[in-house]
Amino acid sequence: VEEEFCHFVAARGASLCRTAYLLTGDWQAGEDLVQEALAKTYLRRRRLRDESALEPYTRKVLMTLFLSSRRRQWSRELPFAEFPDQVGAPAPASIDEFADRDGLWQALAELPAQQRAVLVLRYFEDRSEAEIAAALNCPPGTVKSHAARGLDRLRKTVAVTEGWPR
Amino acid sequence: MKDFETALRDVLVARAAAAERPVELLGGVRLRAHQLRARRRSTALAVTVFAAVALVVITIVPLSVRALTAINGPDSSASAPAARSSESAPNHAVTPPGWSPVTYGDLQVSVPNSWTVRYARTGCSVRAAGAVYLGVSLKSPVSVKRDCDESANVVELIPDPGVTSMTIPPGAPLAKVNGIAVLPVQGKDGLLGAVALPLGVEVTASGPQARQVLATLTRSPLAVVLAPGRRTPVPAGWRWHAFGGIKFAVPAGWPTVHQKVWGWCGSGVPDQLVELNTARRDAIMSCPDVAYDAKLQAGRLGIQLGAGPGAGRLTGPTAISCSDSRGLRICVQPPYGDEPVLTVSALPPGYSRPTIVLIGLAGDGEQARAIFDSIQAARTR
Secondary structure, eight states, X not given: OOHHHHHHHHHHHHHHHHHHHHHHSOHHXXXXXXXXXXXXXXXXXXXXXXXXXXXXHHHHHHHHHHHHXXXXXXXXXXOOSSXXXXXXXXXXXXXXXXXXXXXXXXXXXXXXXXXXXXXXXXXXXXXXXXXXXXXXXXXXXXXXXXXXXXXXXXXXXXXXXXXXXX | OOOHXXXXXXXXXXXXXXXXXXXXXXXXXXXXXXXXXXXXXXXXXXXXHHHHHHHHHHHHHHHHHHHHHHHXXXXXXXXXOOOOOOOOXXXXXXXXXXXXXXXXXXEEEEEETTSEEEOTTOOSOOOOSEEEEESOOTTOTTOTTTTTOOOSXXXXXXXXXXXXXSBOOTTOOOEEEXXXXXXXXXXXXXXXXXXXXXXXXXXXXXXXXXXXXXXXXXXXXXXXXXXXXXXXXXXXXXXEEEETTEEEEEOTTOOXXXXXXXXOOSSSXXXXXXXXXXXXXXXXXXXXXXXXXXXXXXXXXXXXXXXXXXXXXXXXXXXXXXXXXXXXXXXXXXXXXXXXXXXXXXXXXXXXXXXXXXXXXXXXXXXXXXXXXXXXXXXXX
């Protein structure tokens, strides 16, 4: 792996992993996603105009991989780190569901992948609508509607369970 | 009270901070880049070969059919799609750098990376400095490959016929090669051979590198996985997965992919990957019978599981052996194709269809054995 690419991974890897974790809800799954995105970027690096294009390209690949993995995923059975051997333990959707049952976080996990991606990019990465549209490869209008629907759904879910103001 | 959007921002930031842990990405990136490259190369090769075969078929078949029709009348049979070609640990030290292991049943030999590996159905289009025939003998009168190989080095691994066709030197003692008892045999024209007595395989070699190849003879990873003995405990740090009513453990770094179709051209299972397949149908694609080089044919350590109806094609009508253990009916199936893969069917309680497990066989076989031994019934469906 070339030195320039190593520097990029060392500098931006953790940030990419944080975003991927918020998308997937699982650190290990997020790290897998980031590695896959970086591998694809690495193979395409010669076609990118310069070093500054590495991060936007990787983030775009990350989003594409996340959305396509959600489309492929079979909802009935998911891999997880520890098998729930305890009798009567609730079946987890992921490790983090066990770790924290915070209402807003759970509600976010239940959003459709595109709405979740838009909200993470907007509220965690502070991206503009145009930047989000470029990352998700969709028109800005679609970003707006995903954001509005996602927020609306979160408000409704959380309001029902915790009495948040709507 | 904070507004909702600020609360959401706070939750995301707090969550990301709480979950953060040190990351080491470069190793995984390197591995995945290598896998992506290999996948692209093998797809490109398959497409090229398929296109070439299709071109030949398109050119030749109409002429042949026309000729046949002139003699026999119209032929109503549809053309069938080509079938898919498919104690002690192995001693790694016997595989020299630049060579790759080739396995047949319980036996393994190593040959230079560039040599081709051929099976009964493999075509003869590729010529290399050496060729390894698995389960098929150039000496066999029924072999279709008798005249097709002009490689300087030829190695054959066939089931031990009981009485070897070659001359056993008078008073020939039993020898040991890498700990395996063998009966050395010698044929005409410098043909060297050995019957690996406990493993039931006869291996013969001819050509300038025959002796070097025979010196690499050792047990295959399959022999290690299926060897009787205690169950291998799951190594520390491995990750459990649940799928299709079973659970199993693999090294923690292996990524998981979900597939809804069967069908790939190449060899074995994906490298260091967990593939969970829920295909409802058999693969519709058939692969050309090409000879792979030894490096490409070498086993890879990974696992594929099929829980959909489409996985049924991976097992034959008769299993090699079955046992009721770990809450499952576990059957070792005959190998699917000619790949270095262990095929197992595991029927969980209450299920009408078994989950099919393909475990890649590579290295010393110990990791594959640990994966195999970890398979057990999942408690929840």
